[in-house]
Amino acid sequence: MERQVARCAGLDVHKDEIVACARISDPGGPGRVELHTFGTTTRELLALRDWLTGLGVTRVGMESTGVFWKAPFHILEDAVAECWLLNARHLRNVPGRKTDAADAAWIAELVEYGLVRPSFVPPQPIRELRDLTRYRRAQIDERTREAQRLDKVLQDAGIKLSSVASDVLGKSGRAILDALVAGTTDPVVLAELAKGQLRKKIPALQEALTAFFTGHHAIIIGEILSKLDYLDEAIDRLSTEIDRVIAPFADEVALLDTIPGVDRRMAECLIAEIGVDMTVFGSAERLASWAGRCPGQHESAGKSKGGRTRKGSKWLRIYLHDAARAASRTKNSYLNAQYHRIKARRGPAKARVAVEHSILVAAFHMLDRGEPYHDLGADYFTRRRDPNRHAQRLISQLDALGYDAVITRRTDQPTDTKAA
Structure with a gap:
């Protein structure tokens, strides 16, 4: 494997101590590994920062252990070029002897070769x-x-x-x-x-x-x-x-407030969870995947073995749940039509998750482009069908009920009864 960073470190973070492992690879010379144990008080964390900067470490990775990662992360994020918070599920080591030093060395090795991705940590x-x-x-x-x-x-x-x-x-x-x-x-x-x-x-x-x-x-x-x-x-x-x-983000709050089911308080909560800079996610699909609001993928031997959604953020899931419930009750809206369309076939739970996904995708594009919400309309799913095929389907349903129907197509466009 190709080494991605020459000087990196892995931190095994606990409540009262941090085991740090630094991997140093100098050009033309043998690499070396240095281990050190620090406390978790502010003085010890500052000593950890000085130790890492003294070694010239440019990337630090630490496991997201409860809330104990927050203090070292706050101190190191401005001192080290790249400070990575890592998902514990991505750090599983092979079974065998498990020690804090071995865990720190394993994290450092994963970071050195780019075998893990950093978790999303919003700015201060x-x-x-x-x-x-x-x-x-x-x-x-x-x-x-x-x-x-x-x-x-x-x-x-x-x-x-x-x-x-x-x-x-x-x-x-x-x-x-x-x-x-x-x-x-x-x-x-x-x-x-x-x-x-x-x-x-x-x-x-x-x-x-x-x-x-x-x-x-x-x-x-x-x-x-x-x-x-x-x-x-x-x-x-x-x-x-x-x-x-939230005053500096008033424009973003006003944008999200235009989504059906999202009021000002809900917009504040969504911004608090996903931020306003959508470049960190790259695409709406990646944001939905990170939030756990899209089907998962588990394929083996060419067979799909379920598409269970991942957990994602608990708080974001709560906010999207409330927004989706409100949106499903907003009449004459696309989200209301989407909910009832899927509910009839898949049930209310899957329909609600689909609406949550739509709200999250809309929020991504709105924050990325700086544009307000554009509702596709309650008749979107009807308009996108082939009118002739849809009319034939309705005739077939009437025929099944015992009615004879003869229809002719009007030359003028139908009037919008909702606007009237």
Whole structure:
């Protein structure tokens, strides 16, 4: 094999120590290997950086071990010409004696001969945005769990508020809950706290609030409401900070916001996961493959043995899932037509993944070209067919139902009933 880099290093990263192996190949001389063990404190990481730069290392590869790779990567990415984060699945060694030094030497050898590819690591501003959007999503999910926990306690007390009010945490629901926590249990008094459209349901509300609510329930619900208030404030603070961090990418956010199913918050999350520079992926196909939103390939002896999608990024998969669900409900759009067309043949799960793939491919081209989303239209799949063959197919279906149909082709173009 041909050596691709003369001075490289492999790092076996752990929580408390890093084993580094440097491979040095000088022109006209024998190559040498140097091993060294460092700690993971900042002082030790700076010593690692100085050791690598002193040896003239131009490419460093490290395994993506949990979150432990982040600190050394941050310090080395500006000091070394190429700092590679490597997928652990691509680093499997032959069975045998396994030591940290052997693992570091194996990583260094793979990097030296170009037998591995680096994983995508976005630039620092995108990484900061990613941390914020992921933590905000975690808080939103926690708020959802807490709201579900609230309804469980209410059901335990025999209060059927969620059966009458569409939003238990709306203005009316929150006023009733606060009164319950304060000690008011009279259903007539509680029902009078209803506001707006809920006042039309006061008799049903009185029936739903007739229960055996005790001080035990009041304590738990009071704590849940306090936590919900804290989570609402935390989400607002995070959203404010995200608005500040994403300001340099306002144009890209506005572009992605034009995709059906993608609002501003979803656009922020997509940019946080894939960045704005599409040259790192090269093509929309490679981006979809990296994200695990396209069929896999497993062929042996000329036979295909399944096309299971790879895992990809968990967070990007969550965001695309939400966007695809929203897009599938957007009427008169290409994505809606695509979803229902595939759903009829392959089921809702495969149809949703296909829509996720379409959204991701569209995002790639939009960010690459700086162009807004162009919807192909809900009738795209009808328009691309041969009109004569499609008409003949419809006649055959009518004939199978027992109807005789005679059709003639109009000379004028059909009017657009949707526009009317």
